[in-house]
Amino acid sequence: MIPNPIATVVPASGPDFPQDRWYVAGFSWELSGKPLARTLLGQPLVLFRTADGGVAALEDRCCHRALPLSLGTLESGGLRCGYHGLLFGADGRCLEIPGQAKVPGKALVKAFVLRERDHILWLWHGSDSHIVPDREPPAYPHHDSGQYCFGGDVYHYAAPWQLIHDNLLDLSHLGYVHLRTIGGNAHIHMNAQMHVSGDEQSVRVVRHMLDSEPPPTYCDAYPFKGRIDRWQEIEFQPSHLCIWTGAVDAGSEPIDTADRGGFHLRGFHGVTPETKETCHYFWTQATNPVAAPEENLRRVLEQTRLTFDEDKQVIEAQYRNLLRFGERSMVDIHVDAGANRARRIIAGLLASQA
Amino acid sequence: MIPNPIATVVPASGPDFPQDRWYVAGFSWELSGKPLARTLLGQPLVLFRTADGGVAALEDRCCHRALPLSLGTLESGGLRCGYHGLLFGADGRCLEIPGQAKVPGKALVKAFVLRERDHILWLWHGSDSHIVPDREPPAYPHHDSGQYCFGGDVYHYAAPWQLIHDNLLDLSHLGYVHLRTIGGNAHIHMNAQMHVSGDEQSVRVVRHMLDSEPPPTYCDAYPFKGRIDRWQEIEFQPSHLCIWTGAVDAGSEPIDTADRGGFHLRGFHGVTPETKETCHYFWTQATNPVAAPEENLRRVLEQTRLTFDEDKQVIEAQYRNLLRFGERSMVDIHVDAGANRARRIIAGLLASQA
Amino acid sequence: MIPNPIATVVPASGPDFPQDRWYVAGFSWELSGKPLARTLLGQPLVLFRTADGGVAALEDRCCHRALPLSLGTLESGGLRCGYHGLLFGADGRCLEIPGQAKVPGKALVKAFVLRERDHILWLWHGSDSHIVPDREPPAYPHHDSGQYCFGGDVYHYAAPWQLIHDNLLDLSHLGYVHLRTIGGNAHIHMNAQMHVSGDEQSVRVVRHMLDSEPPPTYCDAYPFKGRIDRWQEIEFQPSHLCIWTGAVDAGSEPIDTADRGGFHLRGFHGVTPETKETCHYFWTQATNPVAAPEENLRRVLEQTRLTFDEDKQVIEAQYRNLLRFGERSMVDIHVDAGANRARRIIAGLLASQA
Incomplete structure (x- = not known):
């Protein structure tokens, strides 16, 4: 861990970045037909646009064998992993395991709150007590x-x-x-x-x-x-x-x-x-x-x-x-x-x- | 040390790989007129073909000043180091120190058991009690x-x-x-x-x-x-x-x-x-x-x-x-x-x- | 810290290199109109030629926000930092802070003893008790x-x-x-x-x-x-x-x-x-x-x-x-x-x- 070399009073432990606020995750034009890998605030994420035009951010790791989901492909139903084909929705829930009748409840990946406003993508970085945002992202x-x-x-x-x-x-x-x-x-x-x-x-x-x-x-x-x-x-x-x-x-x-x-x-x-x-x-x-x-x-x-x-x-x-x-x-x-x-x-x- | 991330029961200490068996070291066609550097099972080795058509594997480190022997040259008598010319046989023993009458007994490098079968080179990875292989390499x-x-x-x-x-x-x-x-x-x-x-x-x-x-x-x-x-x-x-x-x-x-x-x-x-x-x-x-x-x-x-x-x-x-x-x-x-x-x-x- | 692998008696602590002697820092022809970045004996330095034809060596770090001074420009008065324009003399003293009337006394960077002799640049590597050289650099x-x-x-x-x-x-x-x-x-x-x-x-x-x-x-x-x-x-x-x-x-x-x-x-x-x-x-x-x-x-x-x-x-x-x-x-x-x-x-x- 490299300390911030200029700052004077950074606590040794505790979160690394100010929480409970929106951070910029990208621009609208970056989300086209392909998933986008981007690590934000220490979290490797995959960002993508859903079939209904919304935007979504998931942890960039398939829950099966950990392949980055950003190597997968976008379908109308969601994001499909490029290794064994598990399909995930915008909420991180696994919707399909090819060749397997039942999808177990634990088959899911962490989902993050991503919003689009004025061509800017905003990611909510909440503390444990504010996982859900309590305000809109900034206007520009x-x-x-x-x-x-x-x-x-x-x-x-x-x-x-x-x-x-x-x-x-x-x-x-x-x-x-x-x-x-x-x-x-x-x-x-x-x-x-x-x-x-x-x-x-x-x-x-x-x-x-x-x-x-x-x-x-x-x-x-x-x-x-x-x-x-x-x-x-x-x-x-x-x-x-x-x-x-x-x-x-x-x-x-x-x-x-x-x-x-x-x-x-x-x-x-x-x-x-x-x-x-x-x-x-x-x-x-x-x-x-x-x-x-x-x-x-x-x-x-x-x-x-x-x-x-x-x-x-x-x-x-x-x-x-x-x-x-x-x-x-x-x-x-x-x-x-x-x-x-x-x-x-x-x-x-x-x-x-x- | 990076733990094997999928395996569940890897002992913290002990050998890293299953012992007392043959592992693939290469293919026959890889050993031509030049020594081949290859690290296998954590051991940096030099593989080479001897003048009589056999195959040999030595630790890739001259016992004099540690130059990789794989930078040396093959001669009829063995492998000659590319720095000061020490000559080593297939058994790792130093056969000649140019300009020096006597070759001390400690002038040797570790030798490994390498076999050639069906175009495949096999390296014996033995435990301390099975340094010598107790069986032939697998047929293919x-x-x-x-x-x-x-x-x-x-x-x-x-x-x-x-x-x-x-x-x-x-x-x-x-x-x-x-x-x-x-x-x-x-x-x-x-x-x-x-x-x-x-x-x-x-x-x-x-x-x-x-x-x-x-x-x-x-x-x-x-x-x-x-x-x-x-x-x-x-x-x-x-x-x-x-x-x-x-x-x-x-x-x-x-x-x-x-x-x-x-x-x-x-x-x-x-x-x-x-x-x-x-x-x-x-x-x-x-x-x-x-x-x-x-x-x-x-x-x-x-x-x-x-x-x-x-x-x-x-x-x-x-x-x-x-x-x-x-x-x-x-x-x-x-x-x-x-x-x-x-x-x-x-x-x-x-x-x-x- | 990687130990010197051949030497036998290197003390674990203490200076890393023999002190109280001149080491080669470069050649005369390397100092033209641009500052030269070179780390010598563990010290990142900027070497440069002064307007009067002399040579100088400073710590390669502006005392303001730590930009390498070697990214700056040479002027008749000294070496100017490429970020906010602080100007330093050959003795490491800050001579000017643009837009600020007073230059505080602590605005300085460490200076080193550099000499030029027979086309060779020599750096004095002194111990604490011999910061100033007690002899001329070697002749060649x-x-x-x-x-x-x-x-x-x-x-x-x-x-x-x-x-x-x-x-x-x-x-x-x-x-x-x-x-x-x-x-x-x-x-x-x-x-x-x-x-x-x-x-x-x-x-x-x-x-x-x-x-x-x-x-x-x-x-x-x-x-x-x-x-x-x-x-x-x-x-x-x-x-x-x-x-x-x-x-x-x-x-x-x-x-x-x-x-x-x-x-x-x-x-x-x-x-x-x-x-x-x-x-x-x-x-x-x-x-x-x-x-x-x-x-x-x-x-x-x-x-x-x-x-x-x-x-x-x-x-x-x-x-x-x-x-x-x-x-x-x-x-x-x-x-x-x-x-x-x-x-x-x-x-x-x-x-x-x-």
């Missing part, structure tokens, strides 16, 4: 609002989930890591006014960079006249972050109101532990191109991928180094305020359920 | 009988040997795993009459599938007129399985006698542990083509390889899943009778030598 | 004497450093491992007169092979008339070996004086542990071609690489086998005298600092 209206067009992808990280939180809550790294795309001038980034707020379950970081040079991705996507007034609004919750960034022509209008114009990038960032040492990163980027939406979205997504590839390289190298050097003190700097707050929230949640 | 006359032509191959498995026993003793999986080759109709397979018998050292499983559709491999190899009467006879011993399958035109003659006609496939399946977690699978397939024997054998072997590749994928995925989920109960179904009996035989042998 | 005048032309390379070994010492101190393996290049007749090698001498810090092995066949590399590089008188002089110190080999036409002049003529190969062999199980091998080969020096050097280096690739294959296979078989006794032979003496020196140094 921007995928379907008609105001934006969007696309996204799923990245696998050989690094713990909180290193991605750190990265997303401190966008000052843009000036050093992402010069080719969304970065822009490093000095401007590091000196931007930053306001950090939040409560026991969330963090909000707002940064304004007035009268700055537009970075390459922005220029490609929007007809800015010259310098820009730029905002970054990051909202962290343990299961996902929403990052609304954008810009208007410098001095043309205020940027601290929700109805501001200009170029918008709305990022959805679901970060779900695979194990304590690895995670999945589910992201979409929604934008409001003024013209040629398909071509503009394609370019924004291409540059987002470049950007997120750079982050992945940095974060995985950081994690390898954390493992290599072991637990050592770290020096905090001014930009860490938001990330540290998020770490305290996770640590508090883990402590409360220990 | 079908390689040389003139009645069949045969070919085969060696597969390495990242899975324990007993998972291959399970697979071979329950051919009902043909209908789900091997649809493209020898499978045929899944329903027929799962509902075939199965007769399981045996004694303390062997298991015999016989299944008849009357009036069934011939699978692709059968049609390619034999001029069946239409539907077929098909048999599967599996004989398990701890070191190897002999599987005699075949078919005649439906209703044309009885299939429960040894002199039945039609299409025959005689499979030899040597399964030898490499380690507790990995194994070697040595197989041959012998067949009786009515015409164009070379072309027919080539096709049968090609389809056998496809089939065994499918098995390997399933079994290795099964083992990874067994490791991932750890020890958990399994639900038995009707087709497991033969495999469970074989597991009880191995468990009994291990218990008796603990 | 043959790189710059004008008498030779030279080239070299850096190899990474998945094997402990002492296995390379063993290999270099016993050149009798040439006749078995390097037949294609510098080997020549195995019988001559194994029967060469060998004289081993030394003191508490060094070993000297001298071998003469009179009236022998010139090996391929020698013939390519020098116009020998026929048979040759050949010498091999190996000088071992814990951090590096100097191997002076060469030959004259058989009977033409004595070969036991330093001003002998003929063909010379002067090898520099820096062997520096990366970890206890792996090491770096820094080598140069200097030679005195009679004509076409560039073409001759190119050929000598090409054949040296072939030779050292063969050694690497043998040594890494040897180490894998040592791990596979665990600690077992070894049989010494006559050629081991020099290597065993070197092992006793290292063991003595480790014991004295335990």
